[in-house]
Amino acid sequence: MARTDMFVTKQPGGKFIVKNEAMTTGDVLFVNSSGGTDGPGRGRNPDAPLASLAYAGLLANAMCTVNQCDIIFLMPGHAETINGAAGAMALDTAGISIIGLGEGALRATLTFDTDIGAIITIDAANIRIVNVVFSANEADITTAIDVNADDFTLSHCRFQATAANMNFLITVQDAAAGGSDRITIEDCYYLDRDASNTDFISMEGTGDGHIVRRNIIFGDFGNICIGGAGAVTNVLIADNYISNASNVNDSCIDVAAATNGIVVRNLCCGVAVQANGVTATACTIGENYYGVIGEELSAILDPPNA
Amino acid sequence: MADKSELFVNKQSGGMHVVTSEQTTTGDIFFVNHATGTDAATHGRHPDAPYASLAYAGLLATLGPKADRQDIIYLMPGHAETVSAAGDMVLDIAGVSIIGIGHGTLRPTITLDTIISADIDIDAARITIENVIFNAAFADIDILFDVNADDFTLRNCRIQGTNFQIVIEDDGGAASNRITVEDCIHVDRAAANTHFTNFAGTGDGHVIRNNVFMGDYGTMCLGGAGAVTNIIIAGNAISNTAAVNDTCISLPAATTGIVVNNLCGGGAAVANGVTCQDCTIAENYYQLDTADLSGLLDPVAT
Numbered sequence: 001m002a003r004t005d006m007f008v009t010k011q012p013g014g015k016f017i018v019k020n021e022a023m024t025t026g027d028v029l030f031v032n033s034s035g036g037t038d039g040p041g042r043g044r045n046p047d048a049p050l051a052s053l054a055y056a057g058l059l060a061n062a063m064c065t066v067n068q069c070d071i072i073f074l075m076p077g078h079a080e081t082i083n084g085a086a087g088a089m090a091l092d093t094a095g096i097s098i099i100g101l102g103e104g105a106l107r108a109t110l111t112f113d114t115d116i117g118a119i120i121t122i123d124a125a126n127i128r129i130v131n132v133v134f135s136a137n138e139a140d141i142t143t144a145i146d147v148n149a150d151d152f153t154l155s156h157c158r159f160q161a162t163a164a165n166m167n168f169l170i171t172v173q174d175a176a177a178g179g180s181d182r183i184t185i186e187d188c189y190y191l192d193r194d195a196s197n198t199d200f201i202s203m204e205g206t207g208d209g210h211i212v213r214r215n216i217i218f219g220d221f222g223n224i225c226i227g228g229a230g231a232v233t234n235v236l237i238a239d240n241y242i243s244n245a246s247n248v249n250d251s252c253i254d255v256a257a258a259t260n261g262i263v264v265r266n267l268c269c270g271v272a273v274q275a276n277g278v279t280a281t282a283c284t285i286g287e288n289y290y291g292v293i294g295e296e297l298s299a300i301l302d303p304p305n306a
Numbered sequence: 307m308a309d310k311s312e313l314f315v316n317k318q319s320g321g322m323h324v325v326t327s328e329q330t331t332t333g334d335i336f337f338v339n340h341a342t343g344t345d346a347a348t349h350g351r352h353p354d355a356p357y358a359s360l361a362y363a364g365l366l367a368t369l370g371p372k373a374d375r376q377d378i379i380y381l382m383p384g385h386a387e388t389v390s391a392a393g394d395m396v397l398d399i400a401g402v403s404i405i406g407i408g409h410g411t412l413r414p415t416i417t418l419d420t421i422i423s424a425d426i427d428i429d430a431a432r433i434t435i436e437n438v439i440f441n442a443a444f445a446d447i448d449i450l451f452d453v454n455a456d457d458f459t460l461r462n463c464r465i466q467g468t469n470f471q472i473v474i475e476d477d478g479g480a481a482s483n484r485i486t487v488e489d490c491i492h493v494d495r496a497a498a499n500t501h502f503t504n505f506a507g508t509g510d511g512h513v514i515r516n517n518v519f520m521g522d523y524g525t526m527c528l529g530g531a532g533a534v535t536n537i538i539i540a541g542n543a544i545s546n547t548a549a550v551n552d553t554c555i556s557l558p559a560a561t562t563g564i565v566v567n568n569l570c571g572g573g574a575a576v577a578n579g580v581t582c583q584d585c586t587i588a589e590n591y592y593q594l595d596t597a598d599l600s601g602l603l604d605p606v607a608t
Contacts (some may be wrong), residue, residue, distance in 0.1 A: 022330065025337070025353040025382045025407055069383035069408045095383065095412045126410035151410030182410070209493060234493050234520045238543065260595070261520065262543045264569045284545040284571025286591040286601030305593065305600040 024097070026068035031055075031108075032075035046073075052080055053098065053110070054089050066124070067095040074132060076102030084115025094124035094149075100131035111162070112144065113137035121146045122180075128153040137162040140196050144168040148175045153184040160191050167194035172201040174210075174230070182209040190217040193245050197221055203228035203235075203255065213238040220245035225268075227254040227279075235261035235283070240268075245293070247271035252290065254279040268302070269293050277302040333375035333401075338363050338414075339382035353380075359387055360404065360416070361395050373430070374401040381438060383408030387416050392423035400430040400455075406437035406463075413464070418450065419443040427452050428482075434459040442467030446498050449475045459486040469496030475504045476512075476532070484511040491518045495547050499523055505530030505537075505557075515540045522547035527570075529556040529582075537563030537585070545595065549573030554592060557582040570604070571595045579604045 029043040036051035043050035043063055053074060064070045082089050100108035110132060112118035118141055134144055134157060161167050174180045190200060197220055201212060212226050213236060219225060225242050235255065242252045252268035262284045268277040269291040277290025291299030336350040336357065343349060343358035350357040350370055357363045363370050363379050371377035379402060389395045406414040416438060418424040424447055440450055440463060450470045454477050465473055473492060476482045492502055499522050503514060512534055519527050527544050544554045554570035563585050570579040570592040579592020591601030
């Protein structure tokens, strides 16, 4: 008889736990800046969590194992700061999921400050971040998340700034060439109208299979909110809402001429004139709309259908 | 004492006590991992002692899952399995759910190779597969899923590689009613491909919704020659490289159901994306992929 996905296992240190193996058969770790301590013997119990994701994520003591789908839970209210290039956070354990617990402002918050080089680098495949707030506390931070490996997923996260003039110029940057296939950004919320911003996701490489869907984006992207100069393949850009304060043409969705895939049901608006919202020449395109902020008119099909 | 929990303590064979969430299933649960598992009767009940293969777990009706108890087989992260011949994997235990654990390329992967007749046979009713990658590693494999029973569900899966000519084929008659394919993604632009679903039979109640197809379907992505009834094709996005007319969604006369809110593009000229004359049709769009234009209502409204 085997009637369960929940197993009683013994942790290092002697505690017994009941674990739902349907969620992951890998290990589960806990991080909380309040009450946590970075050190051996910590992190396996929400009553004795680690203090920082940097410690867990960087494998300072090999708590995570590659490719077994370990989960790092960031506990409600967890707060962590990423301080400049020297303090960049490198996520380099393949297969881990970082999942924030909590809702609203109680979601775990990673704040970037001190230096424009503050950054999170995704340096191993199959890394997933869910339900985390990313907050800019420095002007013109170059890039929030630099993706250098395949199958990175960002889901149900929020991007924001702590004050005016605090901002991420680029939120997510792919790798050159095909070094970061299948980036997925879904169900995220972005709010930062800083006029210096350039891109939400910058696709400069030639990756395959990116998915950008169901995001809500309020920004001021002087280059491109979603897209880039790289000829990516089999991209899916669907069901996003984009409000772009920029007056630059083609700054909502703009993928390279050779990019193929599907661009569908995106609702965009900006300050650029009509017919300059969506450019996806070689993709399957349909039901994307663009409207001009301030005209008090509904958005119209972009590109047109004839 | 009133029952205030869906969690119950049970005793496993071999003596282990486990906590069961009866909300997940009241059936049994099994684990499969090629890296750490062993195909033996004493395995499969615990993630630390899993079966090695789904083929074994799926076939051993006397030792593993049993029919119609809603048993679940979890494929553990990174599980990899190969299907190298016709009938190499026969799923013939009714009511079993096969659920992959993991994300990205760590989702369990089942690779078909060696011969074009390699396939997965769905030979019992009510089989569900979720969160699994199916990979073609041989040219022109005839069919990935040969569905010969009712109520087969494929959910949140990825189909990739070069190439499956047909991904899902129904039973030739009416023996595979209510096939459901939802939230899946298919990426394979091999020009030899013909169908994603080939509905050659006369099944009832198929549901194809919220999928993404990026392929080169020379016959049709969704549809077939069979007059199926009460079909729902909704919310799909299709990018079809083929330049053949009517190769996105095509259902024959006498097919009934609803075809709604599908966005299609391809190499064929406009007005050749969606054909389903006897269905309720609305808000389907098609456009030539290279036209740099938005999809047009297809079929037209007047």
